[in-house]
Amino acid sequence: MRFIGSKVNLLEDIREMIKNNCTGATSFCDIFSGTTNVARFFKKDFAITSNDLLHFSFVLQKATIENNIKPNFSSLKKNKIDDPLKYLNEFEPKIEDLKSEPFIFNNYTPNHNHDRSYFSKDNALKIDFIRQKIEEWKNDKLIEENEYYYLIACLIEAVPFVSNIAGTFGAYLKHWDKRAFKKIELKHFEIINNGKQNKSFNKDSNILITELKGDILYIDPPYNSRQYLPNYHVLETISKYDNPEIYGKTGLRPYNEVKSKYCVKGKVLDEFSKLIKNANFKYIIVSYSSEGLMSEEEITNVLTENGIKSTYMLKKIPYRRYKHTKGEVKHSLNEFLFFITKR
Numbered sequence: 001m002r003f004i005g006s007k008v009n010l011l012e013d014i015r016e017m018i019k020n021n022c023t024g025a026t027s028f029c030d031i032f033s034g035t036t037n038v039a040r041f042f043k044k045d046f047a048i049t050s051n052d053l054l055h056f057s058f059v060l061q062k063a064t065i066e067n068n069i070k071p072n073f074s075s076l077k078k079n080k081i082d083d084p085l086k087y088l089n090e091f092e093p094k095i096e097d098l099k100s101e102p103f104i105f106n107n108y109t110p111n112h113n114h115d116r117s118y119f120s121k122d123n124a125l126k127i128d129f130i131r132q133k134i135e136e137w138k139n140d141k142l143i144e145e146n147e148y149y150y151l152i153a154c155l156i157e158a159v160p161f162v163s164n165i166a167g168t169f170g171a172y173l174k175h176w177d178k179r180a181f182k183k184i185e186l187k188h189f190e191i192i193n194n195g196k197q198n199k200s201f202n203k204d205s206n207i208l209i210t211e212l213k214g215d216i217l218y219i220d221p222p223y224n225s226r227q228y229l230p231n232y233h234v235l236e237t238i239s240k241y242d243n244p245e246i247y248g249k250t251g252l253r254p255y256n257e258v259k260s261k262y263c264v265k266g267k268v269l270d271e272f273s274k275l276i277k278n279a280n281f282k283y284i285i286v287s288y289s290s291e292g293l294m295s296e297e298e299i300t301n302v303l304t305e306n307g308i309k310s311t312y313m314l315k316k317i318p319y320r321r322y323k324h325t326k327g328e329v330k331h332s333l334n335e336f337l338f339f340i341t342k343r
């Protein structure tokens with residue numbers, strides 16, 4: 001999935017840093033997990049702990065990190081549904097097939113009340129049908145907990161491919177992109193079995209940190225004042241399916257409880273300092289941007305005050321260049337990868 005701040009292009013740099021510095025490490029904690037790309041990449045090498053404030057990230061984590069085997073859906077099989085994804089993909093629902101309010105259909109496809117054009121009518125109805133069917137199977141005890149999260153995660157992964165957006169759900173497009181008319185299709189995940197106990201959480205990092213202990217702590221917080229929830233609110237609502245009181249042109253869900261202090265200039269440094277101070281981990285790796293709310297110097301100070309100074313390291317990875325019209329380089333941006341040994 002396309003995600004603001006995804007570290008999919010930094011995986012090799014992180015791996016290199018771990019290989020050169022984290023002797024004897026057996027566990028890895030991805031405490032701002034987002035898409036789970038980083039946690040998934042390191043799952044074959046370490047016991048993984050993952051976490052994020054967003055529920056849809058948690059669902060992806062439960063499906064791909066905590067889960068070590070592809071669910072076999074044995075109870076559904078007994079009810080003649082051999083592959084629930086095939087069943088859900090092939091079913092063409094009508095409005096009468098839905099057991100409760102089709103929330104996505106009513107709120108994110110245009111009607112006489114609003115012109116929110118996030119989905120085609122067919123896809124919106126299908127999303128509601130799939131989400132309600134998963135809930136029904138859970139209530140009827142036809143799926144186990146891991147199967148429940150796996151199915152929601154398959155839906156979450158599939159939704160962006162048929163969404164009428166320019167990258168995030170912050171706004172829908174005014175014209176219809178042809179992507180929106182493709183039929184939504186759920187696909188199976190490849191599940192890595194690392195034979196270890198992996199654990200996923202849906203908590204504030206600064207609360208969770210006091211409950212954890214391990215070898216490598218990977219910290220990839222938001223780096224600017226853009227909160228994540230408004231950019232992914234539709235995915236969060238599909239994930240929770242909790243009929244929120246939405247508001248405004250884009251049908252935003254209230255998000256006070258998932259507002260991140262890491263996105264607030266006056267709060268971020270204190271929050272980051274507490275996180276590092278409370279971290280009961282041997283090695284700390286921090287991803288950040290040279291454009292971030294905290295400066296390179298501020299991060300360096302927090303790390304060196306709480307870790308073994310001689311082990312401190314900073315790798316700067318250029319990722320974009322802005323140029324004047326004449327071609328002269330104005331300034332370049334860097335992805336930062338900080339490292340320190342904590343104890």
Ligand SMILES: C[S@@+](CC[C@H](N)C(=O)[O-])C[C@H]1O[C@@H](n2cnc3c(N)ncnc32)[C@H](O)[C@@H]1O
Nearest residue numbers: 005006007032034035052053204205220222260
């Ligand atoms: C830069 S993104 C992480 C991207 C991730 N490494 C990836 O590759 O997909 C930051 C993440 O931190 C989460 N977040 C923000 N504040 C948080 C907090 N206080 N506790 C836990 N997660 C938080 C956001 O929801 C977002 O998913």
